[in-house]
Amino acid sequence: MMEAVKIGKQDIIARYQAGEKVAKLVALTGSYSAIYDTLAKENIPLRRGVKATRPGNLIQWGLPPQLAVAPDPLRLRLDFHNDTVLMTIFEKQVEETRLVSAMDVAHTLADELSYGTGLLPENTLWWQNTPAGPIVALWEPPKIWKVAVASSEEGPATIRRYELPLPGLIFLCHAGDPPWVYAATSRPTKDTDEVFKAPLANIYDDGRSCAGSNKYPDRVAEIPQSFFLSFFSRMSNGERSKSHPTNIIDLWKEINHKKEFPITDLVRHGTVKDLLTMFNHMRRSSVDEDDDEDEDREEDEDDE
Numbered sequence: 040m041m042e043a044v045k046i047g048k049q050d051i052i053a054r055y056q057a058g059e060k061v062a063k064l065v066a067l068t069g070s071y072s073a074i075y076d077t078l079a080k081e082n083i084p085l086r087r088g089v090k091a092t093r094p095g096n097l098i099q100w101g102l103p104p105q106l107a108v109a110p111d112p113l114r115l116r117l118d119f120h121n122d123t124v125l126m127t128i129f130e131k132q133v134e135e136t137r138l139v140s141a142m143d144v145a146h147t148l149a150d151e152l153s154y155g156t157g158l159l160p161e162n163t164l165w166w167q168n169t170p171a172g173p174i175v176a177l178w179e180p181p182k183i184w185k186v187a188v189a190s191s192e193e194g195p196a197t198i199r200r201y202e203l204p205l206p207g208l209i210f211l212c213h214a215g216d217p218p219w220v221y222a223a224t225s226r227p228t229k230d231t232d233e234v235f236k237a238p239l240a241n242i243y244d245d246g247r248s249c250a251g252s253n254k255y256p257d258r259v260a261e262i263p264q265s266f267f268l269s270f271f272s273r274m275s276n277g278e279r280s281k282s283h284p285t286n287i288i289d290l291w292k293e294i295n296h297k298k299e300f301p302i303t304d305l306v307r308h309g310t311v312k313d314l315l316t317m318f319n320h321m322r323r324s325s326v327d328e329d330d331d332e333d334e335d336r337e338e339d340e341d342d343e
Contacts, residue, residue, distance in 0.1 A: 051078075052081060224305070243277075
């Protein structure tokens with residue numbers, strides 16, 4: 040295989056205008072985008088190739104041949120490469136290739152879709168379509184929440200109940216799944232507003248809650264209530280309280296039956312913008328983690 044070499048912009052232009060085929064330039068540079076970006080910035084039109092249109096080159100309908108449906112001619116083709124997308128237009132006997140944006144392709148196809156959110160709960164902060172599915176952000180204002188902690192550290196399982204004055208909470212909800220939970224000093228109005236760690240147990244450091252045996256409802260409006268109706272354990276991942284960084288239950292004991300939460304005790308998590316952009320990153324991270332776990336399992340099997 041020929042190794043990619045570095046050739047300058049002017050060299051690309053000169054070779055192309057001298058009749059060098061794009062495939063040859065790609066073999067030299069190893070990149071479609073380097074060639075097409077250079078030509079596009081210099082407003083150099085791509086060459087149009089004329090090819091004879093033969094019946095054998097036509098795309099047939101994906102139907103049984105006995106139906107005798109007339110062949111459907113190929114009008115346009117999209118080729119997705121590692122770092123570029125090429126659109127080929129077939130018009131009569133003329134073939135034209137252009138460099139296009141993957142985002143433009145997505146927007147063009149999305150114009151044919153029709154979708155809506157349906158009725159949203161009155162306390163909705165935002166709705167977001169993500170790779171993991173639609174997410175609805177709900178706001179729960181500061182109030183007293185009744186919670187229960189199940190513990191078996193001191194023998195038989197015991198249930199301890201609390202009435203906690205909690206700050207405003209942001210629930211990021213996906214139908215049927217455990218929510219991500221965060222705290223805020225007031226209802227967010229802009230993406231630069233600060234977000235804090237929810238001063239609650241059973242929540243991972245990134246804000247995702249642990250479902251345990253709780254089955255969450257499909258109606259997102261019911262998810263916050265379902266979250267608090269489930270039993271909490273003493274699990275406390277990461278610092279969730281400045282005064283009790285290692286055990287959030289100790290904070291619960293202090294504020295039990297009080298009227299207000301000590302806002303200065305909240306631990307900063309980030310901003311609203313971080314929540315708006317977190318899901319794509321988290322999806323990629325979860326895939327990477329799954330791959331790492333598979334590799335670890337394979338290594339363990341090899342050691343055995």
